[in-house]
Amino acid sequence: MEKALTIGVILPGINESDVQNHLNELDLLLATAGAEVVGRVTQRLSKINTPFFVGKGKAEQIINQAKMLNVNLILFDDELSPAQIKNYHRLADDIKIMDRSGLILDIFQKHAQTREAKTQVDLAFCQYLLPRLTRQWTHLERQMGGIGTRAGMGETQIEIDRRLIRNRISKLKRDLKQIDCERKTQRQRRKNEFRVAMVGYTNAGKSTLFNALTGANVYIQNQLFATLDTTIRQLDLGSSHQALLSDTVGFIRKLPHNLIASFRSTLKEVLESNLILIILDASSSIMDEHLETIREVLCELGASHIPEISVFNKIDLVTNKDLIKRLQRNFPDAVAVSALQHLRLNELKTRILLVMENDY
Template identity: 35%
Template sequence: MTTTNQERPLAVLVGVQLPGVDDVEHAADLAELGRLVHTLGFDVIATVSQRRSALAAAAVLGEGKLKELAELTGGSGVVPSGAPERKNKARARRAAESGEDEGDGELGGDDADAADDDDGDAAPGAGGAEQAAARRATIVAVDHDISPSQARNLERATGAQVLDRAGVIIEIFHRHARSREAKLEVEIARLNYVAPRLRETGGGGDRQRGGIGGKGAGESALELDRRKIRDRIAELKHELASVQREQSTRRALRQGQRRVALVGYTNAGKSSLMRALTGSEVLVADKLFATLDTTVRALHPEVRPRILVSDTVGFIKKLPHDLVASFRSTLDEALEASLLLYVADASDPTFRDQLGVTRGVLSEIGASEVPSRLLLNKVDRLSEEERDALRLEFPEATLLSAKIPADVAALRESIIAFFEESMVEAELLLPYAKQSLIGEIYENARVVSEEYGDEGGRLSVRVHPAALDRLRSLLAR
């Protein structure tokens, strides 16, 4: 039996529409979460949505919506009142009487708001909830950052594994990372995410022997696991520092070269443009976070001096803080680039918000000072009327499709023209004793003419001012 015949596991999306979030934004957030979950390998069968003033402290949703969610997963829809391994009998009895789960807030207090329970809906996905009766959802994906206790309560009520938005993104990064640097960064983020969500096993209170000669209470199994995670994170950070020093050395070797960085929201088409501009075989896939590693290739057909193009990992809203480290290479490439090309998917109705996310992140690191151009990609999916509207709204933007060779050729010429504007004419004297530098000159400048005399060669060149200073310093040594 082939893998194409195997059924994908099912998932349910959960979203709470908070004050200040309109219907369009809420729907867009849930649609994006659905794509993330699909990228993770699950089919979404339904969406449970609710309007609330805040997330329910105990289990995110109100009582009514929680039971509605449980019908899709086969759970009880009720958060068990006790956590035996964490409570003594007296506290368990008090918790049972009040409906409270220790440390998780009062289920009755937060969920008793009838107005909150009535708002929202459960929107079935392909086939609807009825079709999923035989196959229950095994994953509940929540479009918010939730606490470990909220996740634990949701798992008790639904009988399914619960991942918040951060957990979904981290798992995708973990599966898609390829380079050593990306794997290290993502593993650190994953361990930081997992550590506070560890819980005692059924054995509960067993402790390892502690102290010299076995004296002292020692560590519980949970404390031991958390210490192991801290030690592992420290080890990974040490290894990552070594890898990043190597990356810094490579970037230093590219100083003075003409560099273009493609930046933008995930799945905006950066990798497709990278492949079209450079002829490289970078991964192109219609899914979120298909690219997690920065790739650098020369513009093709090559020009002299070379223009390097960087394909970077995409941005996304509500990115987990621990994963910002995974953007280190991307952010460095953006800061050190000569030109930033902001790529946006013009066929996505929310691309304006996505563009704002990209600009906001790059502005925070000071990359807003780097010269930039706006590329509205995937216009082949738009009507001529829609294209005209975009031209009026974004007169400075370039409308193109990475699938149309003429559009790519025009973009290539505009990139070359940008660098031509900043080039100056100069003359370099290359002594015969330093003929070994001829390759360096051709690599960093366009040689217009050469004349050789008694002292050496006189080369007329067109070159970027920074590269000219570097070449003159090499010739003066």
Template identity: 35%
Template sequence: MTTTQTERPLAVLVGVQLPGVDDVEHAADLAELGRLVHTLGFEVIATVSQRRSALAAAAVLGEGKLKELAELTGGSGVVPSGAPERKNKARARRAAESGEGDEPDGELGDDADDADDDEDGGVAAPGAGGARQVARTATVVAVDHDISPSQARNLERATGAQVLDRAGVIIEIFHRHARSREAKLEVEIARLNYVAPRMREMGGGADRQRGGIGGKGAGESALELDRRKIRDRIAELKHELGAVQREQSTRRALRQGQRRVALVGYTNAGKSSLMRALTGSEVLVADKLFATLDTTVRALHPEVRPRILVSDTVGFIKKLPHDLVASFRSTLDEALEASLLLYVADASDPTFRDQLGVTRGVLSEIGASEVPSRLLLNKVDRLPEEERDALRLEFPEATLLSAKTPADVAALREAIISFFEESMVEAELLLPYAKQSLIGEIYENARVLSEEYDDAGGRLSVRAHPVALERLRSLLAR
């Protein structure tokens, strides 16, 4: 019986369990990599894992594991001669001279160190001979580490498959999911910074000499020319991004003094679901990593006066590429300029404590750790009552909820309103008749308790946040 469904291309995960990383953390990292790869559209059929003191200098894995990986991809499992493997060769020579065991490339137990991870329902990571049961070969190898261009090239030669390290996988997801002009520019800059140092390894082709005036004399090699083009393109993108960010800064300045809440947290923690529930907006909700890359700002619904704005920000992840952290700094400014941060964590994920630490660490880097915050443990509908009780004891300050439960969302809405109510103060504003055009601005940024009019104008008793009140007074004094 034939199927009309298009088969997903296959991928294999590769992970090295380094010293200091326990089994639970290692398994969680590989499971997360599997979800990232699945988000890219691949089906994970196996995981090849190995305990090592460090990544193998030549091709990440030792020789035995490399051959096991190649069985899944149809490759030779051998790094061709001429590959940069000097350190490993020297170590192997010393081991041979000392009469030590003939375990290749410093491997620690090839057969004993397999990780049995079947994240996407495919073939489990093979042990001895298990790889031969796979009918289709994998076309992509995803490595759960940042690897050098030479390591990636050697892995590709040995496996015959495309190799992506963790940073490359994340950048590719960002590249596919960016929607706004700002996000697209930021991701493209990060992608070009990632590609530039790897161009030599991707086969730049033969040198093409470009002479000076008249075509004489030495010129640029093909690689040098391509890298210069990338540098020029990055400079052009940064100039364009600067203009977009200035426009965004202007928009944020117009919202200055307004009551703002930012949802922050690990990717797929349920921020967009909460955003939709709190604001009634049709934001994208999907059970995949990095479904949201663009900051969305909507008013709390049903609306209150003055309005409370809620923003949904890009999710965080462990080992986020440095260029993406730098690129998305402007996106994270929404968190820095918010009046209240809501840390959203997926309580049903056993690793949510580590994820929460990653979120807090990144926000601390941009100086947002001083912003008032609340912890939301989301998706508790997936937990039994005894686990919820344990969370209440461990996190007494947290709010346990489910974005799918209307009562929980309503209680969160009231908690947000109460937070802002506590910081509001009462004052009286004099509105001259000549500035009646500002009445809408006052109603937008303050709650008007009463109005009285005399010969000088209107006297309005209002309740507002101190920053908004100061802004209104400056507008009336002009």
């Protein structure tokens, strides 16, 4: 198991508690990737330092601490520029340097099962990798395993790999166009159905709720990004009403832009839906931030105009009555459920049916 040291920066206007929450999430991402977090470093900055993101003295301190802890991966919660990653490699000897985006892409690669998901993830990864290609990364030797595999190669080899990656990007784009055409044909067949799309922060319990509502057996795992492929099943809303319910890839804070662009064909299920269910983990202390992230992604996709219902899942885990009252006060139109305990699912179905009868 790889050992990791995580780095968070507290910039003006950002609370330290928020940064700690973000680093907790980074720990979950690393656990999903199969790494162990052995240390955490935070630093207050008035502004980002161009060469190393943090100051040079702090950068050297981070490298020394990593060596003392015997870690082989330093992970920044913020995205590093290609130049910053190269500068760290000059200091870091054999320690790999990654940022949050690189880690998320690595997890997506591990979890991609279908041809569509693999193509989308590979394209996003290649586009992320191309400007960052150093001796740490190599497209051909990444198959060796490990998070952000390092390989020893000279500059000439890097140039060869750049050309290989550019060719790969062109091929993946052509493949995605073909997949998108196939998807479009499938969506055309469903255009007369009332379509409901589930979106939410990763690990909010979307797949559990999907299974509870439809009786399906979608893969469920208590880890981030267990679901990458969109699954569609029939949802019975009473004796004479039915809808199509889709479960999509989870969102996360700072989701790499390339990944959103690559997953557009998958996320078109959301764009072409008649209703969006925003699934939130009611037991999360940063649920409001999760909702903000979801709204940002929906806006980027161009789905802000679609009717929506907020669904507070895992309500059985909320024992604080004041929190329940605050949620009811701040989100009067939301539906609180427990997918795991099958609590109040009929209320959610009734709300979906009301939208269906009013708008469809």
